[in-house]
Amino acid sequence: MTAQPDVATADADRRGTPPFRYTAALASDIEARWQDRWEAEQTFSTPNPEGPLSDGETLDPAEKYYLMDMFPYPSGAGLHVGHPLGFIGTDVLGRFMRMTGRTVLHTMGFDAFGLPAEQYAVQTGTHPRATTEANIERYRAQIRRLGLAHDKRRSVSTTDIEFYRWTQWIFLQIHGSWFDTEIGRARPIAELEAEFAAGTRSLPDGRAWSELTRPEQDRTLDGYRLAYLDDAPVNWCPALGTVLSNEEVTADGRSERGNFPVFRRQLRQWMMRITAYADRLADDLDGVDWPDSVKSMQRNWIGRSQGASVRFRESVSGQDIEVFTTRPDTLFGATYLVLAPEHPLVDAIVPSAWPSPGGEAALDGRWTGGADSPTAAIAGYRSVVASRSDLERQEARDKTGVFTGAWAVNPVNGEELPVFVADYVLMGYGTGAIMAVPGQDQRDWDFASVFGLPIRRTVQPPEDFDGEAYVGAGAAINSANSEISLNGLGVDEAKAAIIGWLAGRGDGEAVVQYKLRDWLFSRQRYWGEPFPVAYAADGESDGGPSIPRALPESDLPVLLPDVDEYAPKTFAPDDRDSAPESPLARATEWTSFSEDLASDPERAWARYVRETNTMPQWAGSCWYHLRYLDPTNTERFVDPDVERFWLGPRPEVFGPDDPGGVDLYVGGVEHAVLHLLYARFWQKVLFDLGYVSASEPFRRLFNQGYIQAWAYTDSRGVYVPAEEVVEEPGGGFTWNGEPVSREYGKMGKSLRNVVTPDEMCATYGADTFRLYEMSTGPMEASRPWSTRDVVGSQRFLQRVWRLMVDENNGSLRVADAGEPSQETLRLLHRTIDGVRADFPAMHYNTAAAKLIELANHLTKTYPEGGLHRSVAEPLVLMLSPLCPHLAEELWSMLGHPQSLAYAPFPVADEALLVEESVEYPIQVNGKVRSRITVPASASEDEVRAAALAEEKVVELLEGAEPRKVIVVPGRLVNIVK
RNA sequence: GCCCCCGUAGUCCAACCGGCAGAGACAGCGGAUUCAAAAUCCGUCCAGUGUGGGUUCGAAUCCCACCGGGGGCACCA
Incomplete structure (x- = not known):
């Protein structure tokens, strides 16, 4: 097969370039042909071990690899260049894995229920299904143009009736x-x-x-x-x-x-x-390979805290007020109680009149809110609280509240504590009631200061402590009654001691609280x-x-x-x-x-x-990873054997506690809590009921970075088309000659800075676009989009093409006879060794750099053509995960009738990785002063001797004996004078 | 306020377990090609690693403090 001259010639006529140069037109032609061929030959259809998607072959479970992207919502705007970053990244990995013998399952579906299609329906009357399906078609076309190696048979949408039928079925199981x-x-x-x-x-x-x-x-x-x-x-x-x-x-x-x-x-x-x-x-977050940030966000959201529940008896009504505290060790420091304004017990304990002044000191006006009765005070306070929005309540951190007129007894010392309502206590957490310990809690300190309540320290602060509430560690003080003394105990010991004492009397017990709500x-x-x-x-x-x-x-x-x-x-x-x-x-x-x-x-x-x-x-995104496995099954949501093959635990590889799950799940960090928590929950229910063998849906999670973009506003603050903005030589940016200011952020229609993959494919071809996205940084890094930089990737691919194909007649320039030089062979094998490590680590930017380095060397070495096949073929194979269309085309031109999708990835020859001689920099007191070259086989002593004999070193040492000589094998020599 | 991540040439990024700060790309500059330009090709300049301490024979890398950027949580008892 040779390149198609018709497209190339037309291009050449217009642009004056050689007819077989690797231009966007030639690339597009190559890409379209290979996309058609992959589809026709079902190149990326992945067999199941059994069932309708089986090809009858026995699959080795040890070689399976289930790779997944967070599926997109098909919006009406289509994809911009930021969206496919993760999709291309997983595609590169999947293609590499296939070439190393793995059975890779990779597809992409659509999270297609959702508000935008419904809102569009409200405005236009178009059925959401029509809008959704049109958008999905658009997405599929855009994704196909990128050459992603997906098993299209497995693509599902959450809106498919055959899909949501099983979403409903899972609901029935949960119900x-x-x-x-x-x-x-x-x-x-x-x-x-x-x-x-x-x-x-x-x-x-x-x-x-x-x-x-x-x-x-x-x-x-x-x-x-x-x-x-x-x-x-x-x-x-x-x-x-x-x-x-x-x-x-x-x-x-x-x-x-x-x-x-x-x-x-x-x-x-x-x-x-x-x-x-x-x-x-x-707990199960410990068993998954996820970014620490996501784990900590989930832990934070679940918000588990160990503490104690303590009951205080209200003096008049006899009602028990149950409080939750994480600091039961400070119980002797409690000086008042607070109930949330909505707490149901408030009405039960409020007396009809303020406690008689005879028994108590005259009530502070701050306590009563100036009301005639507790009932009126509470009603007044509640209406104030209710009239404030959540936002106002949150912004105003001044402590407010009102005395209920009720008193409750502290079980440790019999003290009668006033009971308040205040909105700094939330009904939705714990019991909606707290014991306030101003000495050890800043919020309580603040409230106590406003209301003139006593403050008693029960943890000894350090001598140099000059703050208000002391929340740190220390020995308990002022904490003893006739039965128990916490004094001198540390916080943890004191907690255990007091919980034991309370439990023995039936006044409290250890309790775990969560922030997580149903x-x-x-x-x-x-x-x-x-x-x-x-x-x-x-x-x-x-x-x-x-x-x-x-x-x-x-x-x-x-x-x-x-x-x-x-x-x-x-x-x-x-x-x-x-x-x-x-x-x-x-x-x-x-x-x-x-x-x-x-x-x-x-x-x-x-x-x-x-x-x-x-x-x-x-709902749909909670289980789509299961349906990809067995999308045609009409009897079950997934066949148990198929599920076990792709998702089952593999203790022999991942250790005895391996929960199973998708081998790699790639997506943005914005789903850290919502989607990932819900999906884990459904997985665990299905696991408990025996429908799946994996107790976690995603064994490994990877957050890709975002592609962001510059946006520009004119003097009125109105966004101008980013692509028309020019950078001035002296700095600054202008649009139509007018200065504009630059800001950095998301890509979006309203910011007028959207660049689409379609435009990039038309201007450069999909392979160039893929390579550019992968080479601008590591997968996890967010980075700015820069259209003008894309040309660098295209030049590289042009060089590779030119190395193997004559730009004037389209003929192959590769030599079958002869041997490449040792230097070339060594570089080739260093490259193989490097990219073999870079690809699985998703360091595509460094893999691309190594391939560019190799191609640059070959361009210099073979200016007249004649690149040896033994170098050309590995180069093509190594390039193929990143630029599959170009690689397939060259592979085919090199005489291989089969797709390279399953060709073995090159393996480095260890012998060629070892250098014959090594250059050592010689440092004197940490500064490089000279260099020596010694045979790679030289022993440490020989290197040391050679270094000390070196002319400049002898000069610098001035005959003195060095205090120390450090030889780092293969690296350097450092001499300490 | 608390927690997490990140600061390296003009820009995007490399640098493995602490061992010569530079792989690659863009831009810039010079040149080849061209009537000229575009495209392409060749060559080349550019930082001492946010700041200040510390550990070390040796620090971009480890530790401490601060500054800057991004993200998460936030009256959660």
């Missing part, structure tokens, strides 16, 4: 399970029901199972399920018309998408009991997976809240109905009292149906109404 805290894993809910029925497990209220009515039984079981309905405080976003998960709300209380206000509201919503897995999600799993949207759930149309027989009934598997998939109006009802962004209304609720034909639900024999062929919420966008 049909409960978490057995005794063994720390999920079990089928039927086993719990059987234990209740048999009496082997007692009900929380002590009644017998048979005494319960059917609705009572169902509600009891629902209280255990991993997917459950709850009237819980949720994040309600009126502007979006939907509720959001905690993870989707920013720290300043707004929606991550759209930045709208979010309000806390009590609403009945689907929840996932991810908190049951808090410990395993935290996952809010329903959204009031159209474009999402419908829940496979329905409710009795005529309500429950006991008149209680509706009981959700899982639909049988035979009802799956529950298809999204067509609707006239895609939008949920939205409201003014600050309309906190509005209530969600899902678009599916209006599809009355769809919502109402009759069925014989086996789960409820009393209601055969009753009328039901469907759940009208849909699942959040995260």
Whole structure:
């Protein structure tokens, strides 16, 4: 095969370049042909060990490699040059792995449910499916143009009916399970029901199972399920018309998408009991090969803290106030209690009148807020708190609060402590109540200062300590009663001692708290997976809240109905009292149906109404790594043997605690908490239920960097097209002669700095674009895009092409006879040795540099052509992961009819890596003063002798004996005078 | 405020376990080619590693402090 002259000649006529130069036109021609051929020959179809995707060959599990990118959301804007960075990186690795004998599974699907298509539907009436599928087609074309070696048979979209059918099925499994805290894993809910029925497990209220009515039984079981309905405080976003998960709300209380206000509201919503897995999600991070930053973000989000629960008895009402503290060792320093304003116990303990002045000192005006009664004070304070947004509450760190009029007894010393409400205590964490120890907690110190409360140190600060609250380590002081003394103990010892004492009296116990909340799993949207759930149309027989009934598997998939109006009802962004209304609720034909639900024999062929919420966008991405493995399976979401082959633990390679999972998962760090935490949770449920063998979805995670870009604004602050901006010789930038200012950030339409891979492929070809992206830095580094630098990669590929192909007639310039020089051979093998290490480490920038170095050497060595085949072929093979089309073309021209995709990657000849002689720099007192060249075989003593005999060294030593001579073999000699 | 990551030529980046600061690319400069230009090719200049200490025979690399940039968390008891 030779290059196609027609394209090249046309190019030559126009540009005056040789007809067979490696130009964008020639590259595009080569690339299109190889992309067609790979597709026609199914070059990158990866066999399964069995099933429909098997090719009948036996696969060696030791050689499998499952490589995955975080799949994209197919937006209407298409890809810009930043998006494919990770995709190309994984492709290079996959291609290298294939050439070293690995069976590589690599494909790409689409995370295709989501808001933009729905919002577009709201504006235009276009069905979200139409928009989504058009966008996916666009993405597929863009990705194909890059020459990525994907198994296209395995590509799935979360919106495919055959995909979301199994998303619904997994939901049913989660709904049909409960978490057995005794063994720390999920079990089928039927086993719990059987234990209740048999009496082997007692009900929380002590009644017998048979005494319960059917609705009572169902509600009891629902209280255990991993997917459950709850009237819980949720994040309600009126502007979006939907509720959001905690993870989707920013720290300043707004929606991550759209930045709208979010309000806390009590609403009945689907929840996932991810908190049951808090410990395993935290502990199992030790067993995965992930970046420390992501692990720490997840640990932080789970927020496990060890502490104690302590009960303080309220003096008048006799109510126990339970507080959570991580510092039970400071209990003797507690001088007041604080309840969150929303704490349910507040109303129970508030007396009708302020405590009589006879018994107490006259109440401080700061305590009462000037109110006549505690009830009025609390009502007043609550309304102030409620009127403040989360953001205001967060910004104003001044401590506010009010005395409840109640007093509670400290169990360690019988002291009566005043009980306050204050908004610095959050209802959502711990018990919503704290014991305040101003001496050891700065927040309590601040509050105590405002309200004139006593401060007592119970940990001895260092002598030079001049701060307020002391939170460091130290010996306990002022901490003793008639039964126990903590004085002199360190913090940890004191904690253990006091917890033991409290537990013995029944006043407290050790407790673990988590910041992690259950996952809010329903959204009031159209474009999402419908829940496979329905409710009795005529309500429950006991008149209680509706009981959700899982639909049988035979009802799956529950298809999204067509609707006239895609939008949920939205409201003014600050309309906190509005209530969600899902678009599916209006599809009355769809919502109402009759069925014989086996789960409820009393209601055969009753009328039901469907759940009208849909699942959040995260659902599909929780398990797509499983569907890639077995995308055509109609019986199961994944075949167990196929799953075990690709994802199963491999203790022989990764150690006895290997959880299994995808061998390498590459994506941006923005998914550190949301997607990765949810996917781990689903994986663990499926693992517990025995459907998968891997207890973690992603054994190794790698965060690629981002490609960012310069953007320019004119004097009015308006963005100007970045590609038209010119850099002035004296510094500064102008657009149409006007000075503009430069800023650095994301690539985006609004910043007018988007560069697309399509443009780059048209101007330079896909191989040049790939090489450029890979050579500008290591995979993990973020870096700026610079179109003008791309030409460097193209020049290199032109040199490689010119080394092997005559630019004037397209003929091969490679010599079959003769031998390359020793120098060339040594460089070749050094290059092989280097890139063999660089590719698997994803150091593509240094691999490219080594290949460029080799090509530059060869260009000088063979100015008239005649490059030896024994050098040309390894060079082509080494280049192929980065620039597969060009490499395939050259490989073919070199006489190989087969694709090089599975050709063996060159192996370095060790003998050629050893130099015959070594040049040693000689340092005197750490400064290089001279050099010697000795045979590589020289011993350390011989090197030392040669160094000391060197002319300049003798001169510098002036006859003195050196104090020390350090010889670093192969490196240098350092002489200390 | 706390935690994590990163600071090397004009720019993007190399430098393995502490051992000659430079592999590669862009830009710049000089040259070849050209009527000229573009394209291409050849050659070449450029920093002592953010700052200050310390350890060491020797520090970009290890330790401490500070400065700058990026990210995460944040009234979580």
